[in-house]
Amino acid sequence: MVEIAILAMVAAFLGLRLYSVLGRRAEQEEEIVHNGFDRADDQGRVPPSPTAVEEAPRLERPITGFPPAIEQGLREIAGSDRRFDLLAFLDGAKGAYEMVLEAFWRGDKEELKELCDDDVYASFATAIDAREEAGHTLDNKLIRIEDTTVHSAMLDGQIARIAVRFVSDIAAVTRDKDENVIAGSLDDAVESRDIWTFSRDVRSNDPAWLLDETDEG
Structure with a gap:
C-alpha cells in the first residue's frame, strides 16, 4: 500500500545528526548534569551546552532490570562518560524521534540541515524534492509514542552506541497538488516499530549524538 511505502521511505532516510545538550538541574546548591537530547525552543533551535560537572555518574533510572548484555553496555558507557544519564537520554531520544519525523513530513529543509550530517541531509532533500516534483504533500501525524526502550547498548572503543526501539502510532x-x-x-493510524541507533564519542566535549542507523523493529 502507498501509505506503508511512505513509512518505509521515512525509515530509509532517517540517518541524521541529532544535537543534544546537557541539562542542568540545581538541587541544594549542587549541580547535576544529565546527558541527553535537550528540547529545542519554539524556533527549533537547541541552546548551547553548559559545562559538564566532573563527578561520578548519577543515573535517575538505575541500570538494572535489563538483559545482561544491555546492562553491561550501559554500565560501560556510564563509566566512560560521567555526563551520561539514562533517563535523560531516553527522554531526549523520544523528543528527537518526534522532531525528526515532523521536520521530514513538513519538508523543512532548513531544520533538517541543522539536524543532519551532509550525506543524510542530501538524502532527505532528495526525497523532499521528489515529493514536491510529484506535487504531493504529507499530512502525517504522530498520534502517540507507546513505548521507548533500550534495544542494545555497547561501548566500542571510545564510541558509545545505544539502539532505542520506538513503538508508535502514525x-x-x-x-495531491489539489489537496x-x-x-x-x-x-x-498504523503501528510503526523502529530501532534507531545513536552513537557518540565519549572523549568528545561535543555532547552531540549521531543517529547512525535505523531499522524496523
Missing part, C-alpha cells in the same frame, strides 16, 4: 496521509487525499487516512 496516521499517514498523502495529498485531494490520494493515500492513507488520519482516522486509521
Whole structure:
C-alpha cells in the first residue's frame, strides 16, 4: 500500500545528526548534569551546552532490570562518560524521534540541515524534492509514542552506541497538488516499530549524538 511505502521511505532516510545538550538541574546548591537530547525552543533551535560537572555518574533510572548484555553496555558507557544519564537520554531520544519525523513530513529543509550530517541531509532533500516534483504533500501525524526502550547498548572503543526501539502510532496521509487525499487516512493510524541507533564519542566535549542507523523493529 502507498501509505506503508511512505513509512518505509521515512525509515530509509532517517540517518541524521541529532544535537543534544546537557541539562542542568540545581538541587541544594549542587549541580547535576544529565546527558541527553535537550528540547529545542519554539524556533527549533537547541541552546548551547553548559559545562559538564566532573563527578561520578548519577543515573535517575538505575541500570538494572535489563538483559545482561544491555546492562553491561550501559554500565560501560556510564563509566566512560560521567555526563551520561539514562533517563535523560531516553527522554531526549523520544523528543528527537518526534522532531525528526515532523521536520521530514513538513519538508523543512532548513531544520533538517541543522539536524543532519551532509550525506543524510542530501538524502532527505532528495526525497523532499521528489515529493514536491510529484506535487504531493504529507499530512502525517504522530498520534502517540507507546513505548521507548533500550534495544542494545555497547561501548566500542571510545564510541558509545545505544539502539532505542520506538513503538508508535502514525496516521499517514498523502495529498495531491489539489489537496485531494490520494493515500492513507488520519482516522486509521498504523503501528510503526523502529530501532534507531545513536552513537557518540565519549572523549568528545561535543555532547552531540549521531543517529547512525535505523531499522524496523
